[in-house]
Amino acid sequence: MRKSNSKGLPINEEIKFAPTKIIRVxxxxxxxxxxxxxxxxxxxxxxxxxDLVLIAPQADPPVCRIMDYGKFRFERDKREKEAKKKQQVSELKEIQLTCQIDTNDFNTKVNHALRFLSDGNKVRTVVKFxxxxxxxxxxxxELLDRFCEAVSELGAPDKKPTLEGRNLSVTISPVKNTAKKSDKTDKSADKGDKSEPAREKNPADAE
Incomplete structure (x- = not known):
């Protein structure tokens, strides 16, 4: 039984009730x-x-529960951590391009976008005129079309590019990667289509 609780619900001697105080248990x-x-x-x-834990101090009468508070907190903290892991926070990343971009820079920007998309983030791609x-x-x-095609394995544009002042931009959102699954399906189909080559007839068999 725990003697004290530094934070959380009041337990045991932290519950400041008179000994004769009526509570619901x-x-x-x-x-x-x-x-x-x-x-x-x-x-x-x-x-x-x-432990005796005060779970509803405002109730009339107050409500206390008999429990293993250490185990209760461990399981609660574990659930909260798992819930946080499932909550994927998406950010909007930005990548800037120019019409004179060379091949190496273009490929570098594509790799950055692929990394952002694989992390679940959106990518706003901007061409500055x-x-x-x-x-x-x-x-x-045309440059944005090339860029979208280069990252199409992991992302797809939300809508057509829009021109605002001297900036032409498009937002690319992550998509589920089904390419590998399709490849596996195609390979399986190829295996299934394989048939044993026809055996040539031996003239002796016809006699």
Missing amino acids: VGPDSEQLGLMQYSNARKSAFDQGY RGRQVTHDNLGR
Whole structure:
């Protein structure tokens, strides 16, 4: 039985009730034990090797539960950690391109985008026009089409590129990678289609 609890629900001697205070008590298996004096509830918990935990101080009468509080907190913390792992926080990453980008820089930007998408993040890809380049926005659209195609294994554009001032942009969102699954399916189909080559007839067999 725990003697004190530094944080969380009040337990054992942290519950500042008079010994004769009437409380409602819940047992270790959530069974209702009814009303009893606080001192008797403490003794019952102690005799069973459990803690007395104040779970509803505002109720009338207050509600206490007899339980293994150490085990309770361990299981609660474990559930909270698992819930946090499942909550994937998506961020919006940005990658900037120019119409004169060379092949090496383009491939580097693609790799960055693939990493962002694999982490579950969206990628806003922006082509920045300089000077009179904005009058030839088709070059930027072709560049974004190439970029979207290069990352299509892990991402897809939410909508067509939009032009705002001198910036042409598109937002790419993560998609489930089904390519590997399709490859496996194709390979399985190929294996299934394989048939034993026809055996040539031996002239002797025809006789």
